[in-house]
Amino acid sequence: MVQVNLMSPRLREQHGVRHIEMEEVDVEAVLTRLGVEESEDLRVLVNGRAIQFLEGRATALGPDDAVTIFYVGIRGWPGG
Amino acid sequence: MQALQIHPEKCTGCKQCELACSYVQIGAFQPSRSVIKVHVFDEQASFAPYACFQCDEAWCMHACPVNAIDIDENTGAKIVIDEVCVGCKLCVIACPFGTIFFDKTDDIAAKCDLCAGDPACAHACPTAAIEVLEVDPGGWIAGFGDKVDGAYRAAVEED
Amino acid sequence: MLGGWTGTVLRVDLTSGQISKEPLNEQWAREYVGGRGVAARYLYEECDPGVDPLAPENPLIFATGPLTATNASCGARYMVVTKGPLTGAMTTSNSGGKWGPELKYAGYDLLILEGESPEPVYLWIQDDQVELRSAAHLWGQGVFKTEDLLKTETGVPDASVAAIGPAGENKVLFAAIVNEKFRAAGRSGVGAVMGAKKLKAIVVRGTGAVSVARPQEMMQAQWAMREELAAAPLTAEGLPTYGTLSLMNVINEHGALPTNNYQAAQFDGAEQISGEELAATRLQTNKACFACTIACGRVSRISDEGVGRYAVKTSPRNWNWKHSTEGPEYENAWSLGADCGIDDLDAILKSNTICNDLGMDPISLGATIAAAMELYEKGVLSEEQVGMPLPFGSGAAMVALTEATALREGFGNELAEGSKRMCDKFGEPDAFMGVKGQEFPAYDPRAIQGMGLGYATSNRGACHLRAYTVAAEVLAPEPEDPRATEGKAELVTAFQNVSTVVDATGLCIFLTFGTTLESIRPILVAATGHDLTDDELLQVGERIWNLERVWNNRAGLSAADDTLPRRMLEQAIPAGPAAGEVSKLGEMLPEYYRVRGWNERGEPTPEKLAELGLA
Numbered sequence: 071m072v073q074v075n076l077m078s079p080r081l082r083e084q085h086g087v088r089h090i091e092m093e094e095v096d097v098e099a100v101l102t103r104l105g106v107e108e109s110e111d112l113r114v115l116v117n118g119r120a121i122q123f124l125e126g127r128a129t130a131l132g133p134d135d136a137v138t139i140f141y142v143g144i145r146g147w148p149g150g
Numbered sequence: 151m152q153a154l155q156i157h158p159e160k161c162t163g164c165k166q167c168e169l170a171c172s173y174v175q176i177g178a179f180q181p182s183r184s185v186i187k188v189h190v191f192d193e194q195a196s197f198a199p200y201a202c203f204q205c206d207e208a209w210c211m212h213a214c215p216v217n218a219i220d221i222d223e224n225t226g227a228k229i230v231i232d233e234v235c236v237g238c239k240l241c242v243i244a245c246p247f248g249t250i251f252f253d254k255t256d257d258i259a260a261k262c263d264l265c266a267g268d269p270a271c272a273h274a275c276p277t278a279a280i281e282v283l284e285v286d287p288g289g290w291i292a293g294f295g296d297k298v299d300g301a302y303r304a305a306v307e308e309d
Numbered sequence: 310m311l312g313g314w315t316g317t318v319l320r321v322d323l324t325s326g327q328i329s330k331e332p333l334n335e336q337w338a339r340e341y342v343g344g345r346g347v348a349a350r351y352l353y354e355e356c357d358p359g360v361d362p363l364a365p366e367n368p369l370i371f372a373t374g375p376l377t378a379t380n381a382s383c384g385a386r387y388m389v390v391t392k393g394p395l396t397g398a399m400t401t402s403n404s405g406g407k408w409g410p411e412l413k414y415a416g417y418d419l420l421i422l423e424g425e426s427p428e429p430v431y432l433w434i435q436d437d438q439v440e441l442r443s444a445a446h447l448w449g450q451g452v453f454k455t456e457d458l459l460k461t462e463t464g465v466p467d468a469s470v471a472a473i474g475p476a477g478e479n480k481v482l483f484a485a486i487v488n489e490k491f492r493a494a495g496r497s498g499v500g501a502v503m504g505a506k507k508l509k510a511i512v513v514r515g516t517g518a519v520s521v522a523r524p525q526e527m528m529q530a531q532w533a534m535r536e537e538l539a540a541a542p543l544t545a546e547g548l549p550t551y552g553t554l555s556l557m558n559v560i561n562e563h564g565a566l567p568t569n570n571y572q573a574a575q576f577d578g579a580e581q582i583s584g585e586e587l588a589a590t591r592l593q594t595n596k597a598c599f600a601c602t603i604a605c606g607r608v609s610r611i612s613d614e615g616v617g618r619y620a621v622k623t624s625p626r627n628w629n630w631k632h633s634t635e636g637p638e639y640e641n642a643w644s645l646g647a648d649c650g651i652d653d654l655d656a657i658l659k660s661n662t663i664c665n666d667l668g669m670d671p672i673s674l675g676a677t678i679a680a681a682m683e684l685y686e687k688g689v690l691s692e693e694q695v696g697m698p699l700p701f702g703s704g705a706a707m708v709a710l711t712e713a714t715a716l717r718e719g720f721g722n723e724l725a726e727g728s729k730r731m732c733d734k735f736g737e738p739d740a741f742m743g744v745k746g747q748e749f750p751a752y753d754p755r756a757i758q759g760m761g762l763g764y765a766t767s768n769r770g771a772c773h774l775r776a777y778t779v780a781a782e783v784l785a786p787e788p789e790d791p792r793a794t795e796g797k798a799e800l801v802t803a804f805q806n807v808s809t810v811v812d813a814t815g816l817c818i819f820l821t822f823g824t825t826l827e828s829i830r831p832i833l834v835a836a837t838g839h840d841l842t843d844d845e846l847l848q849v850g851e852r853i854w855n856l857e858r859v860w861n862n863r864a865g866l867s868a869a870d871d872t873l874p875r876r877m878l879e880q881a882i883p884a885g886p887a888a889g890e891v892s893k894l895g896e897m898l899p900e901y902y903r904v905r906g907w908n909e910r911g912e913p914t915p916e917k918l919a920e921l922g923l924a
Contacts, residue, residue, distance in 0.1 A: 077558045079551075079585055088580075110786050111542055118564045118886020120783075123790055138562045143542020146825040147780030148807040148818065162549075162604035164597035165407075169380035177524055179379050182414065182516035192490070192624070195594050195608035195633065254516075274380070276539065276602035 072131045074100055077140035081106070098127040100137050111141040151226025152264055153204045153285050154186075154272065160279035163190050163197035170274035174265060185251055185262045186271045186280075199280060201271070202249040202262040204228055210261070213244035218259070227264040235259050311338055312522030313375030313836035319417040319439065321432060323506050324365060324424030328439050333418050339839055340922065342813035342846075343374035345401045346853040348390035348419060352399060353856055355421075358864035362394035362498070363480060363505040365425035371412065371471075371511070372419045374815020375837050378410035378519045378599075379527070382535050383817035385409060385599040393497030395482045395673065395727050396746045396770040398861045402485075402499045403774075405598035405817060406492035408469040414515025422506060431472075431510040433463060436517060444509035449475060451666040452487045453623050459512050468514040474668030476715035477504035481725040483673035483748075484715075487665055490623060491606075491635035492598065495670040497747060497769055522838025530831035535602055537824040544823030548605035549595050553639040554584030556751075557647075563783055563791070564886030565756035566643065567749065569650045569701050570679040571742045571876060574753045575885040578652025582642050587654060593633060603819060608635055615655025619708065621662045634662045637671075640773070643751035644675025649682060649707055656704025660711045667715035673727060674714060676748035678707055680728040680740050681720075689735050695720045742877075745770035745870050754877055754894075756887035757782050757791040762801045762897045765871045768857040774818055776804035794893045798900035806850035813853060852921045855905075855913045859923065868911035871898060 071091040076082050085104065094100045097114060106112065114121045115138040121129050131137065168184035175183060186201035208228045211219040218234035219241065221227070230250075235258040241250050242259065250261040262269075264282070272280040310316035310333070320329045337350045348370040360366045369391045376384040387409030393400030412420060415434050422432075429444040447455050456470040471488035477500030484500030485493040494500075521527050538544045547555055560566045561579035568576040580586060587609060596606035611619050611632040621634045637645070637657050641664070645657045664671040684690040685699040692698050696719045699706050713721025723731050728748055732741040742749045747770025754761030759778030767775040778800055782791040789800060807826050811818050814833050830846050841849070872878075877892040902909060906917035918924045 075562065077562060082585075113784075115562055115886075118562060120788055122788060123792075140559060140562070141542070142559070142784045143545070143547055144780060144784045144786075145537065145541035145543070145823050146821050147785070148777060148804050148811060148821040148826075162595060162597035162601075164601045164604060165599055166380060166602065169600060172518070173380065173524070173528075176518065178518040178520040180414070180516070180518035183518075195596055195635075276382075276535070277604075 071133060072100065073136040074104070075136060075138040077138055080141065081139060094131060096127070096131055097121055097129045097137060100131070101127065101139075104139070106139060109141065111143045113140050113142055114138070151204065151285060152267060153283050154201050154262070154264070154269060155281045155283045156199050156201070157279045157281070158196060158198045160277045161188065161197040161199055162277055163188060164276065166274040166276060167199060167271035167280060170270040174270045183253060183255065183260070185249070185260050200247070200249060202228065203247060204262075204264065209244040209246060210241035210250045213240045215240060222263065222266070225264045225267045228261065229263040230259045230261055232256070232258055310335060311375065311837040311839050312520060313379060314338060314343075314418050315413060315416050315517070315519065317417050318419045318421060319434070320421045320423070321439070321441070322424045323422060323426040323430070323441075323508060326426075326441055328441070338375070340849070341853055342810065342833070342849050343418070344372050344377070344386065344813045344815050345388045345390065345403075345809065346813035346849065348372035348388055349399065349401065349853055349856050349860075351419065351421065352390055353860050356392065358392070358860050360392055362392040362397065362502060365423070365506070367392045367502060369422040369499070369502050369506060370419060373409045373413050374813055376833060377815030378413035379521060379836055380600055381531050381816060381832050381836070382538055382602040383598070383600060383820050384815055385601060386812075386815050386817055387412065388812060389486060389494040389499045391499055391502050392864070393499065393769060394480070394501045395498040397864060398745055398769055398866055399857050399864070400497035400499060400769045401812065401857075402494035402496050403812060404486070404488055404492045404494040405601070406469065406489040407599040408471050408488035408492070408513060409815065410599045411469040411513040411515045413519055414517050415513055416515065416517050420511070422508065425505065426507040429507045429509050431459065431512060432508065434511065434513045435463075435465065436515060447509045448478060451475065452668050453490055453666050455510055456490055457624060459510060463512055465514045468512050470510055470512050472510035472668070473500045473503045474666060474715060476667045476669045476725075477501055479715065479717045479725065480504050481669060481715060481717065482727045482730070483670040485664070485668050485670050487668050491665050493665065493670070496672065496772065500668050521836040523835040527832060527835035530828075530835050534824050534828040534832060537828055538602055538820065541823035544603045544819070548603050548819065548822070551584030551588055552595070552605050552607045554587055554607070554637065554642055556639040557583040557642060558585065559783070560752060562886075563756060564882065564888070565753045565783070566647055567742070567751065567753045568647045570648060570676070570683040570740065571749070571753065572683065573884065574756055574882045574887055576647040576650075576652075579647065581652040582646040582654055582657060591654060591658070596635070598817070601817065603823075605819060606635065607637065608633065609658060610634065611655050611658055615653070618705070619655045619659035621659060623662065623666075634658055635665070636661045640751050641671035641675065644672045644679070645707060648675055648679040648751075650701030651704050651707060653704045656708055660708050663708070663711045663715070667712065669711075669715055672750055673748045674711060674724070675707075676742060677724050677728040677731060678710055680732055680742065681724060683740050684732070684735055684737055687737070689737055739875050742874055743771045744873065745866065747771045752779055753882065753887070754873060754892045755882050755890045758794050758893060758897065759789070759791070759797045759800050761873055761877065761892035761894050762797055762901055763804065765873055765894055765898065766801065766805075766901060768854065768861055775808060776801045777808065777818070778804055780822070792887070792890060794896045797897050798904045801901060802904050805854055806847050809850040809853045810846055813849065848921065852923065855917065855921055855923060859913060859918070862912055868909070871911055
């Protein structure tokens with residue numbers, strides 16, 4: 071089972087839980103199953119690593135993997 | 151006529167309203183001359199902006215011995231005519247709400263004139279805690295009557 | 310004089326009691342913008358870098374920026390600049406609230422305090438009337454009571470008070486200067502410098518005006534930036550709703566949350582001390598600093614269960630919300646929480662409240678207690694030495710030691726020296742987690758490489774605000790790889806320069822989560838009337854950074870001080886998402902010196918200094 075950690079208050083409210091276990095093959099499937107909408111604020115980690123540094127939404131998931139989902143509404147930063 | 155409706159529960163205490171008010175009066179930032187004030191109750195972390203209610207029965211206006219307070223016919227705001235005011239402060243004493251001020255720089259009375267119908271403080275507020283309302287003359291106080299009445303009924307029913 | 314400024318510097322010689330006013334150096338206001346920059350220039354001119362930080366010869370400068378007290382969003386800040394007793398480096402410690410604006414409305418851009426008063430005094434500034442008054446009756450009092458008494462004594466409830474508590478009086482090396490009870494110039498021990506000068510408080514009430522050069526242009530630019538802040542979810546919703554504490558879960562999930570004095574990088578109790586938990590159980594409301602359109606401040610209360618052990622009282626008039634206090638921020642919830650293995654928000658709030666009342670930096674305090682906990686765990690410190698059991702996770706011990714540190718009682722006297730000196734004294738120098746004597750903040754530099762370089766090269770010792778590359782390496786939509794070292798020298802340099810400029814304007818650095826320097830620049834230019842391009846403004850940041858560096862080098866700091874503890878460089882994170890990582894500072898630092906235009910000894914080259922007008 072893949073452990074899915076919902077770190078966003080919005081998602082927690084939507085699903086009524088903070089952690090869900092599910093059997094899905096990749097990140098895309100998890101996001102689809104949870105009904106997570108595409109947003110520039112969406113951040114997804116697999117085992118604490120941003121999916122940009124893995125295979126993106128196609129990152130494959132195994133039994134011991136953890137997916138973390140949260141939102142960061144950042145629009146600037148000092149130096150960016 | 152118009153009046154400012156203030157929602158203290160939305161106020162964060164940032165005083166952008168005071169900055170805007172002083173800016174439209176003098177073109178600079180000087181909260182001490184603002185005629186809207188935010189009282190900060192730090193101990194309760196509540197913030198209470200207050201400004202002139204534009205009373206229908208305006209005591210400041212009646213108290214003025216030189217008729218320096220007039221009614222803006224478009225907005226219903228009670229406005230100080232700077233050239234007429236002699237700075238006697240009787241209006242400041244008369245106001246039961248403490249929302250007309252004595253301006254030490256110009257030595258005359260100062261109060262909210264609703265910015266001729268487009269109050270800067272309402273624009274400046276980042277949390278929409280200040281709203282401009284169209285109200286019936288005297289209508290603003292009717293709501294208080296309902297509230298008192300309701301509280302009275304509730305107290306009676308509890309007995 | 311440039312717009313946005315009052316044009317006057319207030320100078321007080323505490324030794325003689327002489328008070329004088331002088332014109333602000335306008336050339337410096339152009340070259341250094343203001344705040345941190347102008348104050349650094351004054352310190353550079355007037356203070357021998359070799360001075361003992363607690364000696365009368367070390368000036369204590371309070372500086373506003375040209376946008377402080379204007380309606381520019383978050384134009385609330387003032388900067389305290391002095392030689393820091395914790396670090397021996399030039400320190401620049403920033404605070405919000407309304408003390409800075411109040412100083413400006415009173416008619417002063419900068420306040421320079423010199424010398425040392427023979428007796429405890431406070432400074433009372435009411436517009437152009439300035440006087441020193443006896444503070445004999447206030448010495449020994451906490452910040453909360455001092456503020457209440459001073460407002461009564463001056464008869465001006467609208468006045469703002471910046472005060473030290475017993476920690477500053479006792480020269481705790483990380484003592485803070487606290488204004489409006491809960492806003493603080495916290496780091497590097499600026500409160501100890503004030504205490505050494507026997508200055509208990511500065512009370513200010515200003516009723517004057519601050520004018521800007523091009524008002525209409527400024528209104529338009531400010532309005533445009535404000536709209537950006539209102540449109541960015543983090544500044545519009547995230548910070549008002551959850552405060553900076555919204556970072557707790559995010560950083561923990563990345564495996565970058567230092568735990569038990571940096572022995573681990575993930576904390577099991579993170580959820581219990583998160584912003585979401587605070588909002589659900591203890592938050593009363595949010596609160597803004599002056600002119601702030603974000604309002605990230607937390608007003609919270611001790612939970613009903615926690616009141617028995619951790620009751621707080623911040624004011625005699627605190628009748629409505631009993632046990633109401635402010636905070637915590639992410640940083641102090643980490644230092645007093647995860648870093649000490651404590652997952653109890655009530656204990657954190659209690660300790661944080663004591664820090665505000667007794668006047669201490671909760672980051673350094675929490676981190677120093679965490680280091681002591683490690684020494685206790687290793688058996689280096691005994692229960693007898695500490696006066697109590699000190700295991701990781703003990704909220705009761707942390708709260709007791711918080712007070713003892715401010716008062717320098719018992720083992721608190723060791724903690725009051727900061728963790729570097731404490732760890733050295735007990736023969737465990739490798740347990741000190743910090744740079745240049747100053748404790749790390751709340752991001753493990755092994756998991757976020759840019760932060761390691763930022764900590765190592767920060768002019769005021771380890772600091773998250775000098776180069777917050779977390780924004781680019783963790784929070785950004787398309788992040789830079791936090792584990793890579795490539796490009797980090799450029800990234801850190803850019804962050805340092807921009808952050809320095811924002812500090813110089815008098816604005817709050819949190820603005821930059823919702824907007825960029827391109828939107829801030831037009832406000833600054835319209836306010837001052839001094840035209841600057843984006844590149845010229847960035848060069849101001851670079852100029853200030855190099856000035857601080859040159860001064861620090863003269864104070865005896867060198868490339869050898871641009872380093873991290875061995876635990877960061879040699880011991881990998883043991884578990885979690887970033888397991889196996891160490892800081893690769895050695896790869897990044899030479900590149901950083903090159904990008905900065907410094908030689909391999911970390912000294913700005915003559916060419917670089919000439920380019921910046923510092924030769």
